[in-house]
Amino acid sequence: MKRVVLAFAIGCFGMMNAQIKFGVNGGFSSAVVSSKWDNLTQGYYVGLFSEIGIPGFAKVQPALNYVKIHDDSYIQVPVMMKFYFVPKVNIQAGPQFAFRMNDSSSSSKTNFGAAVGLGADLFSGLLIEARYAFQLNEAFKSPAGDKLPFNIFNVGLGIRF
Template sequence: MKKLLLVGAVALFGVLQAQKTNFGANAGMLTGFAKVKTPMGDDSESNTGFYAGFFAEITAGNMVKIQPAVNYANIDGGSALQIPIMVKYYVDPKFNLQAGPQFTFDLDDNPFPDYYNSLNFGLALGTAYEFTQKLFVEARYSFQLNNHLKDAPSGYSVKANYLNLGLGYKF
C-alpha cells in the first residue's frame, strides 16, 4: 500500500509540474448518510459534521480542470480522510460541474479489521460557483460503491454516502 501511495504521489507531482496548477484550501459542512441492509430489513441514519482540507487544481484544457484533494472529515467524533479526484467541466467561466472517484480512509481504530473495510470508494458528483478567481462555493455528493463489510453474507451491506457543502480559496 505504501509503494502504491508513493507511486501515485510521484505521478501526481509530475503532472502538477507539467500543467498550470493552483493550490488552495476548502472547508464546510459534511453530512453522512449511513444505510444498513439485512435480510430482516433496512435501517438508515444521518449525522452532520465538518470537513477541511487542501486541493490542487490542474488545468487540463480550456473548459476542463482536474482537482485532487485531501480533506479531514469529522462526524460525531468519528474521523476520516476523504480523497476526491474531481474532473471539473466549466459550463460558464464561473460555474462548473464535477464528477470523479472519492476514496475514504477511516482514521478511527477498527475494532473488527477482519470484518470491516477501513478504505472505501465511491462516485462523487458536484458543482461549484466561483465568486472571484480565488473564492468559490462548492457542493458534492458521493455514493459509496463498495460494502463497509468484508466478505458479507448475501443480503448484508453497510454503505455511507456524503454531502459536502463548503467554501474554498485558491492561493
C-alpha cells in the same frame, strides 16, 4: 504503439504547460449509513487541494480532506474533474476515497466511491462547492452481515492562492 507513445508524450507536454494552483477548503459534511436516510450524521471537513488547468474547458482537482462526523474521522481523497460549461460555474465528477481512522469490527477502513457535484468560482480565488459521494464497495456491514451504504455529502468554501 508509436502513436500511443506519441499521444502520451504530447499529453504530458500539455500538462507541463497547464497552470497549477493550490488552496484550502472546509465546510459542512454529512453521512448516511443506511438506505432509508434515518441515520443521518453531521460533521465538518477541512483540507488542502490543488487545481490543474487542462486546455479547453476542464480542470482536475485532487484534494486531501480531514472529515469528522460524529465519533468517526476520515481522510478523504476526492479527485474531481471540473467541467466549465458556463463561465465560473462547474459540474464535477470523479472518484473519491475515504480512509477510516477509527477501528471498528463492523467496517472496512477503506471506502471507495463515485462523487458528483456542482461548484462556482466567486471572486478573488474564492469558490463554493457541493458534492455527493456514493459508496461503491462494502465498507460497512450490519451486525447481520448486510451491506450498508455509506454516502457522504459535503458543502463548503475554498480559497485558491
